[in-house]
Amino acid sequence: xxxxxxxxxxxxxxxxxxxxxxxxxxxxxxxxxxxxxxxxxxxxxxxxxxxxxxxxxxxxxxxxxxxxxxxxxxxxxxxxxxxxxxxxxxxxxxxxxxxxxxxxxxxxxxxxxxxxxxxxxxxxxxxxxxxx
Amino acid sequence: xxxxxxxxxxxxxxxxxxxxxxxxxxxxxxxxxxxxxxxxxxxxxxxxxxxxxxxxxxxxxxxxxxxxxxxxxxxxxxxxxxxxxxxxxxxxxxxxxxxxxxxxxxxxxxxxxxxxxxxxxxxxxxxxxxxxxxxxxxxxxxxxxxxxxxxxxxxxx
Numbered sequence: 338x339x340x341x342x343x344x345x346x347x348x349x350x351x352x353x354x355x356x357x358x359x360x361x362x363x364x365x366x367x368x369x370x371x372x373x374x375x376x377x378x379x380x381x382x383x384x385x386x387x388x389x390x391x392x393x394x395x396x397x398x399x400x401x402x403x404x405x406x407x408x409x410x411x412x413x414x415x416x417x418x419x420x421x422x423x424x425x426x427x428x429x430x431x432x433x434x435x436x437x438x439x440x441x442x443x444x445x446x447x448x449x450x451x452x453x454x455x456x457x458x459x460x461x462x463x464x465x466x467x468x469x
Numbered sequence: 470x471x472x473x474x475x476x477x478x479x480x481x482x483x484x485x486x487x488x489x490x491x492x493x494x495x496x497x498x499x500x501x502x503x504x505x506x507x508x509x510x511x512x513x514x515x516x517x518x519x520x521x522x523x524x525x526x527x528x529x530x531x532x533x534x535x536x537x538x539x540x541x542x543x544x545x546x547x548x549x550x551x552x553x554x555x556x557x558x559x560x561x562x563x564x565x566x567x568x569x570x571x572x573x574x575x576x577x578x579x580x581x582x583x584x585x586x587x588x589x590x591x592x593x594x595x596x597x598x599x600x601x602x603x604x605x606x607x608x609x610x611x612x613x614x615x616x617x618x619x620x621x622x623x624x625x626x
Contacts, residue, residue: 404588406574409613410616457507457529460574466515467516
């Protein structure tokens with residue numbers, strides 16, 4: 338299991354946009370680190386999930402920023418719903434936090450609908466949009 | 470809320486007496502998010518957005534209904550597992566952890582919505598709104614305790 342390190346964290350666990358940034362010190366478990374940076378794609382598209390024909394539009398699954406959902410919670414939900422490793426889930430969580438939104442997937446209508454339903458069951462601000 | 474070693478494949482937590490009272494009160498608030506709050510899309514790009522929205526509304530309504538029933542069972546278990554003067558034991562199958570996280574986040578987000586979805590500061594709240602701030606923070610406390618348990622192997626306790 339990971340080391341225990343001492344570092345400053347906000348007074349309460351950080352939300353995507355912090356409601357309160359007062360620092361305090363607490364023990365938190367260290368996050369697993371990798372030796373080399375890894376380039377993570379914005380959009381995941383598996384071969385079998387691509388739209389069936391060129392005429393069928395793709396649908397984007399988008400998660401939007403809000404100031405209430407904890408960053409750890411959002412990362413966890415991405416891991417559970419998409420089966421992503423923590424590093425990739427954190428990448429998209431940070432994209433939501435810093436850029437206001439993240440495109441999580443480009444899928445067929447049915448799969449995009451499924452993912453949005455799952456994310457909304459966790460009360461994340463997720464929507465589906467037709468890809469232009 | 471303190472994690473205890475797993476027992477027979479179940480996640481075990483100890484709740485102090487005040488924590489139990491808070492936990493029970495919060496769960497009784499569920500559902501808090503207004504049904505119309507959750508939208509399937511933000512733009513005009515979906516061909517049949519109304520039908521998609523209806524599907525989402527139905528899925529969320531079913532989730533709320535099932536969760537209410539499960540909350541009642543959980544509350545009965547909490548009462549049954551109450552230790553005299555020493556709080557209670559919360560015993561969860563691992564699969565229920567995700568469900569409980571969803572319930573708690575509904576309470577957290579729903580309370581924030583009732584506060585007027587403030588962006589950063591909670592200033593000049595009317596007295597009637599303090600209960601929503603309290604529920605939002607209380608739900609967050611239990612959420613983080615559950616999330617932390619996911620990264621702490623039982624054998625390390």
